[in-house]
């Protein structure tokens with residue numbers, strides 16, 4: 001365990017675990033992907049998941065308000081029919 005293999009990586013493309021061996025470019029030995037170009041994909045915390053869920057709920061509620069307005073228009077149409 002005396003050898004310093006450098007920084008450990010898990011390839012973002014193929015999932016291969018490897019060490020960069022202190023090379024300037026941490027490239028996957030299997031698929032050659034440059035790990036510096038890996039997309040930032042942090043695991044979500046419970047708080048972030050709840051925040052995302054709350055945001056989705058807000059967006060889902062918006063159409064419901066429009067439906068309520070449509071009902072009002074239908075009531076007006078019924079009233080107009082009663083006048084005839």
Ligand SMILES: [Zn+2]
Pocket residue numbers: 011012013014015016028029030031032033
């Ligand atoms: Zn790879």
